[in-house]
């Protein structure tokens with residue numbers, strides 16, 4: 001508000017000067033006042049944040065429209081990094097150490113057969129391997145080899161409602177995330193048990209990590225303990241902290 | 250050029266002026282937020298000062314999200330891209346369709362560039378408002394090319410899966426990321442020169458805002474540094 005008042009004062013001073021000079025000042029000042037006014041808006045945290053969130057939702061929709069079942073590039077096995085980088089929002093020594101023999105994957109939501117799955121049951125499912133690029137939201141990327149069951153196969157096996165909108169995940173470290181059904185059904189989306197041909201080490205998400213090569217790394221939850229199918233949007237750990245929800249690549 | 254009742258002539262079309270100043274805002278958003286995104290995983294061993302970056306208060310992000318405001322920077326970057334692209338398309342379509350590019354930015358021959366660059370370096374380059382010299386033409390065409398490369402490499406690293414052909418054209422994800430950074434550097438370099446020229450020939454600024462300059466005013470034909 002004060003920007004308008006100040007510029008009016010200055011404009012009044014400008015009026016006593018020569019005609020050309022005033023015309024120049026007027027133009028310059030209205031531009032200046034405009035930037036000051038928008039400056040006011042920029043400091044108004046709430047409305048700016050609301051606008052940015054709305055644009056992020058819009059970007060979700062744009063990405064869902066762009067999304068197709070086309071495969072992301074795959075690489076020769078020799079390109080796969082053995083000592084893969086592991087990211088979590090706490091120190092590496094604090095990663096969950098899950099006891100495999102007593103582990104059960106919990107299922108809920110729009111799923112016909114919600115009986116929990118043990119590891120031997122999961123390992124008995126048809127498995128496949130893929131060498132794809134993991135792209136981190138921070139900007140780095142790394143090629144790795146993952147092995148597991150195509151997620152679509154698993155969703156069909158448990159009788160999930162494939163017309164539902166979302167699949168969500170709960171993880172042993174309190175992390176949670178959710179993805180759109182189209183990405184969940186993508187042929188390269190795997191529920192993985194292995195990285196670099198070895199059972200997932202604790203830091204890589206033992207016993208279960210969802211590999212979604214069509215999405216940024218943080219949309220690839222590790223240490224999955226439960227999953228659900230739903231039509232209700234349920235966000236995610238980083239998504240609720242401002243990161244784009246769809247985060248497709 | 251027609252002189253109006255106030256004795257001024259039109260030197261910059263309205264669409265060019267409006268899109269130019271919107272572009273200044275868009276570029277500021279893209280560079281400011283881009284620098285913070287860079288800081289989260291730099292390719293080379295340096296970071297931009299956080300105070301020069303855009304994306305909300307980093308201290309709050311540190312406390313609430315345990316990160317230095319990357320989320321906010323990404324939100325700004327992927328909002329700013331729409332402003333940059335839509336505004337840029339309006340400018341490009343107008344520039345091609347109206348003949349503005351043909352008149353204002355072409356032709357620019359290497360010999361004219363050398364001649365004008367030499368004249369500029371010896372402070373003997375005349376500046377006529379609304380008429381760009383060969384050095385300016387080359388700089389503007391260069392920055393327009395840089396802008397197009399930025400959008401295309403940006404799409405390549407935003408969607409290296411869905412737009413894999415595009416990413417391939419730019420040498421894959423990592424190379425596209427590097428080109429995206431180099432393109433930013435080129436635009437910043439352009440800006441240093443561009444703003445320096447405006448400071449040396451300040452009368453160009455009001456004309457770029459109002460679109461008009463005094464007709465027959467001595468400065469239109471006067472020799473000046475530039």
Ligand code: HEM
Pocket residue numbers: 265269272273276353378379380381385389392393436440443444447453454456457
């Ligand atoms: C505060 C920053 C800026 C100022 C003060 C400024 C000022 C100006 C001025 C005065 C002109 C007219 C030059 C003349 O008549 O000889 C001009 C033209 C131009 N500027 Fe800027 N500019 C700024 C930022 C930018 C940015 C960020 C870009 C692009 C990345 C840009 C690209 C251009 C282009 C392409 C033209 C020629 C436009 C045409 O005629 O089609 N400028 N600028």
